[in-house]
Amino acid sequence: MNATVTRPFAIVTGASSGIGLELAREAARRGYDLLIAADRDLEGPAADLRAHGGTVVAVEVDLATRDGVETLYSHAKNRRVDALLANAGHGLGRGFLDQEFAEVQHVINTNVTGTLDLIQKIGRQMRRQGAGKILITGSIAGYMPGTFQAVYNGTKAFIDSFSYALRNELKDTGVTVTCLMPGATETDFFERADLMDTKVGSGDKMDPAEVAKIGFKAMMDGDGDVVAGLKNKLQAAIANVTPSAVLAEQHRKMAEPGTKQ
Ligand SMILES: NC(=O)c1ccc[n+]([C@@H]2O[C@H](COP(=O)([O-])OP(=O)(O)OC[C@H]3O[C@@H](n4cnc5c(N)ncnc54)[C@H](OP(=O)(O)O)[C@@H]3O)[C@@H](O)[C@H]2O)c1
Numbered sequence: 001m002n003a004t005v006t007r008p009f010a011i012v013t014g015a016s017s018g019i020g021l022e023l024a025r026e027a028a029r030r031g032y033d034l035l036i037a038a039d040r041d042l043e044g045p046a047a048d049l050r051a052h053g054g055t056v057v058a059v060e061v062d063l064a065t066r067d068g069v070e071t072l073y074s075h076a077k078n079r080r081v082d083a084l085l086a087n088a089g090h091g092l093g094r095g096f097l098d099q100e101f102a103e104v105q106h107v108i109n110t111n112v113t114g115t116l117d118l119i120q121k122i123g124r125q126m127r128r129q130g131a132g133k134i135l136i137t138g139s140i141a142g143y144m145p146g147t148f149q150a151v152y153n154g155t156k157a158f159i160d161s162f163s164y165a166l167r168n169e170l171k172d173t174g175v176t177v178t179c180l181m182p183g184a185t186e187t188d189f190f191e192r193a194d195l196m197d198t199k200v201g202s203g204d205k206m207d208p209a210e211v212a213k214i215g216f217k218a219m220m221d222g223d224g225d226v227v228a229g230l231k232n233k234l235q236a237a238i239a240n241v242t243p244s245a246v247l248a249e250q251h252r253k254m255a256e257p258g259t260k261q
Contacts, residue, residue: 009032010027011035011083011118012027014087021045021208024049028056031054036056066114069114082133083133088110089137091190093194111152119134126173130174132175133220135219136178140236142156142158143236147255176219182227183232184204185207200254203254
């Protein structure tokens with residue numbers, strides 16, 4: 001056996017549950033060594049991922065903070081990074097004026113600031129390498145004003161847009177950028193965002209394993225974006241040609257507290 005052959009290496013954020021854990025499973029099944037991060041203990045998921053034979057380093061950090069991002073980066077900067085799956089993020093339901101500003105800030109700092117900080121650090125490394133794959137978890141929520149989840153949808157509109165701009169900036173570098181845009185997916189997201197008494201929180205959702213499979217394939221193929229699932233593709237296409245005021249009213253019907261079916 002050739003001892004110089006090394007496994008590819010991927011970083012997956014938000015890998016403690018949901019789509020991120022499934023993205024990490026996709027990578028592990030393909031023989032990647034992994035650096036995974038979340039804001040809670042990750043030893044359970046890490047042990048599970050190690051069963052695929054690669055090394056798995058788990059880092060517990062708050063990626064809403066620059067210190068948290070730097071700590072994660074310190075585990076990656078001395079190694080070639082083949083893939084970055086920037087997936088960590090969370091929502092926040094209820095009316096904007098009724099939310100705590102510290103929570104609002106945490107959504108923005110996680111979904112936007114921390115995500116960009118990490119992508120910039122790893123992206124520079126990939127550009128030096130002349131190769132790399134970046135998958136960013138955006139959302140079809142980025143296509144619609146998110147009445148009763150206004151800040152979250154705004155962060156995803158930012159990410160969906162940013163992803164394509166960065167992709168274009170890097171087009172001649174060997175680094176690809178792909179945006180995974182899920183619709184409602186069966187994860188801890190809705191509970192954590194206090195959306196369980198809403199129509200979207202209690203309605204039908206996609207399987208996170210299926211969403212991750214679609215996203216991982218799009219990243220490997222170097223696609224610009226992928227909307228997960230036919231129903232969500234239709235929803236995104238319709239949103240593109242619907243006035244914002246109509247979309248905002250539709251979102252109210254899905255996310256207003258007390259709309260649970
Ligand atoms: N579920 C959906 O319907 C849906 C739809 C479209 C897009 N998305 C996006 O998909 C991504 C994954 O969400 P999910 O649905 O899989 O929900 P989830 O099961 O709640 O997973 C979210 C992951 O992000 C991590 N995370 C959140 N804030 C963090 C922070 N400040 N620092 C470090 N880690 C943090 C969580 O870690 P902890 O366990 O430590 O909190 C968890 O691992 C998010 O970006 C979300 O916006 C979800």
